[in-house]
Amino acid sequence: MNPSENELLGIKFTTEFICNEVQKIGFSCKGCADCCRDNGNIEETIFVGPEEIRDIASFTKLEWDEIVTPFPEIIKIPEGGSVTFGWSLKRKDGACLFLVENRCSIYEVRPRICATYPFMIDEDHLVIFPCNGLTYPIERNDALEISERLMDRFYKENKEDKKMQEYYLLKPVYSEKLCVIDSEGIKERELWLN
Numbered sequence: 001m002n003p004s005e006n007e008l009l010g011i012k013f014t015t016e017f018i019c020n021e022v023q024k025i026g027f028s029c030k031g032c033a034d035c036c037r038d039n040g041n042i043e044e045t046i047f048v049g050p051e052e053i054r055d056i057a058s059f060t061k062l063e064w065d066e067i068v069t070p071f072p073e074i075i076k077i078p079e080g081g082s083v084t085f086g087w088s089l090k091r092k093d094g095a096c097l098f099l100v101e102n103r104c105s106i107y108e109v110r111p112r113i114c115a116t117y118p119f120m121i122d123e124d125h126l127v128i129f130p131c132n133g134l135t136y137p138i139e140r141n142d143a144l145e146i147s148e149r150l151m152d153r154f155y156k157e158n159k160e161d162k163k164m165q166e167y168y169l170l171k172p173v174y175s176e177k178l179c180v181i182d183s184e185g186i187k188e189r190e191l192w193l194n
């Protein structure tokens with residue numbers, strides 16, 4: 001990401017700064033896969049955008065609705081119908097659908113949230129989620145890789161959010177079906193998919 005993009009997004013820090021923070025905190029993935037299971041401690045909904053869904057679809061040969069479900073925060077529209085923003089990875093038996101024998105079966109195309117866990121950039125600060133791998137020493141190069149992924153995620157999520165807002169402001173006629181607004185537009189789904 002170049003400096004002008006940083007300024008545009010109002011990011012108050014650089015990749016270098018995040019890298020230093022990650023190194024100070026320390027992190028080494030222990031492969032416990034707790035972040036892929038329902039454990040009541042973490043945000044268990046893995047939000048994914050259209051680009052990520054298509055990557056997973058081409059990797060797994062699964063259809064869109066076999067991979068994701070409408071994001072579970074559904075807003076009822078007073079004029080009728082309901083709407084939600086984006087998609088979340090499907091879950092099964094208390095874990096992500098793609099957790100197989102305690103490993104990620106889509107590791108090469110895992111969502112940005114997974115590739116940056118347990119960290120997240122929230123406007124002007126670094127959020128840290130519970131994780132068994134925190135506080136372990138981390139090499140500079142690995143911290144740098146995480147911070148680059150975090151910046152990339154922040155940038156892409158920001159762009160997707162803006163697109164979703166634009167589509168929402170178009171004030172579409174909401175149907176009896178659930179309307180899912182993502183960065184590509186407004187998509188209808190049967191309510192039972194939730």
Ligand code: SF4
Nearest residue numbers: 036096098099104114
């Ligand atoms: S996509 Fe992979 S890393 Fe992400 S929650 Fe599912 S199994 Fe875990």
